[in-house]
Amino acid sequence: MIKIGLLGCGNVGHIIAAHAESIQIVAVFDIIPGRAAELAALCRARPYTDFDAFMREDFSIVVEAASVDAVRRYGEAVLRAGRDIVVLSGGALADEEFREHLVDVAREAGKKIRIPSGAIVGLDNLKIGQVSPPTKLLLRTTKPPASLGLPVTERMEIFKGLAHDCIKQYPKNINVAVALGLAAGRDADVELWVDPAAERNVHEIFVEGDFGDIYVRVRNVPSPDNPATSYMAALSILTLLKNLENPLVVGT
Ligand SMILES: NC(=O)C1=CN([C@@H]2O[C@H](COP(=O)(O)OP(=O)(O)OC[C@H]3O[C@@H](n4cnc5c(N)ncnc54)[C@H](O)[C@@H]3O)[C@@H](O)[C@H]2O)C=CC1
Ligand SMILES: O=C([O-])CC(=O)C(=O)O
Incomplete structure (x- = not known):
């Protein structure tokens, strides 16, 4: 069974712990001591608020x-300690200098940085963009006011521009846009909308290229404990972990 160290004991951490049938959560880490202690008790792991002590535990990811x-x-320290890292907050990799450095460290350490599909679908075959760059790559995200913490009364566009700028303003809401760009090999265009009539976190993906065109719409149920985060994101991590040691690999 894969042994993991869980960095973050919030909403996603709780969903992972509740469905940890095919993994063993050895240790959990959070800057908020009460959160680490509470989640550790739930999944019979050891709680840490000290990162170095957390990293002394026996887990591979x-x-x-x-x-x-x-x-x-913490990304660099994890890799240098000889562990792989699954990164849900992939927006961190929008910064090219940081991303290239982290990838260099992973290469030197012989370790992997894994970005799950998170709250969207289609990252697998969007990688064709690395072979044949898309002429259009647009993410239109629409969230209810509660997800963005904005008390608006009418549908409005609150951002239009490139993913690497959007993530600076909305680091808790648009990690998916950065993941799209990493898959397709170019920064995605983003429209971020807030809509009081929306009950779900909706991600619409538009792609055009010499292959043809794609339109995908994902209508995500917000997580119970954090409406900014779609429930699918936690399921995506669980699925990535479940498949890590499976010899049958599906998808590009
Ligand atoms: N790639 C994707 O598709 C998605 C990514 N996300 C991202 O996943 C992350 C987790 O989401 P949730 O669990 O809903 O958030 P949350 O806010 O419920 O939980 C995050 C936890 O991490 C802890 N934390 C934050 N920064 C920390 C640090 N520097 N050191 C130690 N602990 C720290 C917080 O205290 C909190 O307990 C967020 O960054 C969110 O934006 C969420 C949804 C989709
Ligand atoms: O969960 C979602 O719908 C997307 C999200 O918050 C993110 O990408 O950061």
């Missing part, structure tokens, strides 16, 4: 479900 800031702070 760190699963980050914390924040863009946490990836920047």
Whole structure:
């Protein structure tokens, strides 16, 4: 059974712990002591608020479900300690200099940085963009006001531009846009909308290229404990972990 260290004891951390049938959560880490202690008790892991002590535990993978800031702070140390890292807050990798450095460290250490599909689908075959770059790559995200923490009364566009700028303003809401760009090999265009009539976190993906065109719409149920985060994101991590040692690999 794969042993993991869980970095982040919030909403996603709880969903992972509740469905940890095919993994063993050895240790959990959070900057908020009460959160680490509470989640550790639920999944019979050891709680840490000291990162170095957390890293002395016996696990092969760190699963980050914390924040863009946490990836920047701890990503390199995880890889240098000889562990793979699953990064849900993939927005951290929008910064090219940081991303290239982290990839270099992973290469030197012989370890992997894994970005799950998170709250969207289609990252697998969007990688064709690395062979044949898309002429259009647009993510239109629409979230209810509660997901964005904005008390608006009418549908409005709150951002239009490139993913690497959007993630700076909305680090808890648009990690998916950065993941899209990493898959397709170019920064995605983003429209971020807030809509009081929306009950779900909706991601629409538009792609055009010499292959033809794609339109995907994902209508995500918000997580119970954090409406900004779609429930699918936690399921995506669980699925990635479940398949890590499966000899049958499906998808590009
Ligand atoms: N790639 C994707 O598709 C998606 C990514 N996300 C991202 O996943 C992350 C987790 O989401 P949730 O569990 O819903 O968030 P949450 O806010 O419920 O939980 C995050 C936990 O991490 C802890 N934390 C944050 N920064 C930390 C640090 N520097 N060191 C230690 N602990 C730290 C917090 O105290 C909190 O307990 C967020 O960054 C979110 O934006 C969420 C949804 C989709
Ligand atoms: O969960 C979602 O719908 C997307 C999200 O928050 C993110 O990408 O950061």
